[in-house]
Amino acid sequence: MKINQKDVEHVARLARLNLEPQELEVMTVQMDAILGYVDKLNELDTEGIEPTAHAVPMANAFREDEIRPSIGIELALGNAPMVAGESCFQVPKVIE
Amino acid sequence: MNSRYEVVIGLEVHVQLTTKTKIFCGCSTRFGQAPNSQTCPVCLGLPGALPVLNHKVVDYAIKAGLATNCQIAPHSIFARKNYFYPDLPKGYQISQFELPICERGWLDIELEGSEKKRIGITRIHMEEDAGKLLHADGQSSSVDLNRACTPLLEVVSEPDMRTADEAIAYLKQLHQIVVYLGICDGNLEEGSFRCDANVSIRPWGQKELGTRAELKNLNSFRFIKQAIEYEVERQAELLDDGGKVVQETRLFDADKGVSRSMRGKEEAHDYRYFPDPDLLPLKVSEDWIDQVRSTLPELPQAKLQRYQQEFGLPAYDAGVLSAEKPVAEYFETLVALHDQPKICSNWVMSEVLGALKDKGIDIVDCPVTPAMLAGILKRIADSTISGKIAKQVFDGIWSTGKSADQIIEEQGLKQVTDTGAIEAIVNEVIAANPGQFEELKGGKDKLMGFFVGQVMKASKGKANPEMVNQLLKKKLSA
Secondary structure (H helix, E strand, O other): OOOOOOHHHHHHHHHOOOOOHHHHHHHHHHHHHHHHHHHHHHOOOOOOOOOOOOOOEEEEEEEOOOOOOOHHHHHHHHOOOEEOOEEEEEEEOOOO | OOOOEEEEEEEEEEEEEOOOOOOOOOOEEEOOOOOOOOHHHHHHOOOOOOOOHHHHHHHHHHHHHHHHHOOOOOEEOOOOOOOOOOOOOOOOEEEEOOOOEEEEEEEEEEOOOOEEEEEEEEEEEEEEEOEEEOOOOOOEEEEEEEEOOOOEEEEEEEEEOHHHHHHHHHHHHHHHHHHHHHOOOOOOOOOOOOEEEEEEEOOOOOOOOOEEEEEEEEHHHHHHHHHHHHHHHHHHHHHHHOOOOOOOEEEEEEEOEEEEEEOOOOOOHHHOOOEEEOOOOOOOOHHHHHHOOOOOOOOHHHHHHHHHHOOOOOHHHHHHHHOOOOHHHHHHHHHHOOOOHHHHHEEEHHHHOOOOOOOOOOOHHHHOHHHHHHHHHHHOOOOOHHHHHHHHHHHHHHHHHOEEEEEEHOOOOOOOOOOHHHHHHHHHHHHOHHHHHHHHHHOOHHHHHHHHHHHHHHHHOOOOOOHHHHHHHHHHHH
């Protein structure tokens, strides 16, 4: 096994997912299978091949530092579940 | 500070860049606008929106790297730092993790009375800022995403500092540099220059670092010093009592002068960084670096050296004049017009900076320009006016905007250099104070100052003090 139930619980917590015990079991098996499949890549000989972070052989896409119009408060808040005051997203109280 | 332990401090500074637009979209970065008025699908994190890198952010990062002796990476990439927080719309922050744009730099700090010390800079990377949480009372918080996606540089130091004073010296120098470079407005209170301090202690001689606490919310140099000193004491007491320091983030409360733990964020520290597939790798050519290098201004440290070597100024003067770029520019313009650096330095430091401070005016708006001030200094040099009268001329220029010569002419401030006229006054003063004059003659040298003063007063400050002195001496030996 590449992955155990503890790993799955940890990742689920980071993703804010509440998994039932039997879901945890299923997920553990499935994630292990996925990782096992990806592990096949290790069979490839990558000797002498440069590491890459991207699939496309390109670099450097820029924009100039010029202001473009924003979309406006109304549109920006269009999908907000709740709006606070004039123009803020409202969320459950955050305690620091 | 506690002397039983060695203190180890490393600093992370977030430098907010002064670009007009955000790092990955064209929204304005202007401060103080209506909440969420400066947002678009990219900085709101809406599905399908793609970030595009602001060229100027890279220019600024290279500038900062060169100015802090870093190596500029020919190849760097952006990464996603994953965590959930309501001010982070995408659920991840675009940052750099592996392959940041600048690495392995340093700054030399110098504390009064001690040797120069080199503080290492581990890395400088580019990233986007989060939004702002407004803590309304009651059951909810409000989110303003205007600041989301604002460009930041994170400057990470090596744990090379051993006292709060060293930390402050490093921070002040870094602050001075980014402001000089024109890449940051340097406003600590508005959060343009934010500092987190990693503080740990260890018994003297121990090799391994102690467990560190990360201090946040330090928005003035004074608070940073307070917070570090408080933290050192807190950790020392823990260790003294046989306890252990826990690795945690602590929030400094400047009002109470204490810090408190931000527990509960512990688990969130698993950020699962991975390369952001939305952003192409960044390649920086030698040409690009050279081009940015050619735009670097002379930095404050270099000016400080040059003012001492080229102009022969004392270290103190050089420090005051080079601390802020506009002051340095004023001084250099003045010296170019009037080639007497020490006299120029005295005038800028006392009269100009003093008057500006009094009136709360910025030096770029100073009503007495370097050219006007040079006009005054020329008239002192050619003995048209005395140094004392010159201050009156300075005030005159300040309030009227006229030239030195106009003020001198209009107010009749020209120094009296006519021997006959001065001699007449000297005679009057001697006649009025016969007793003192006899004492002076008898060897009570202290009275010389009194007589010079009386003559100057009688001439309304216009007599040439040098000549007054000579004439008095002549009278004594007569």
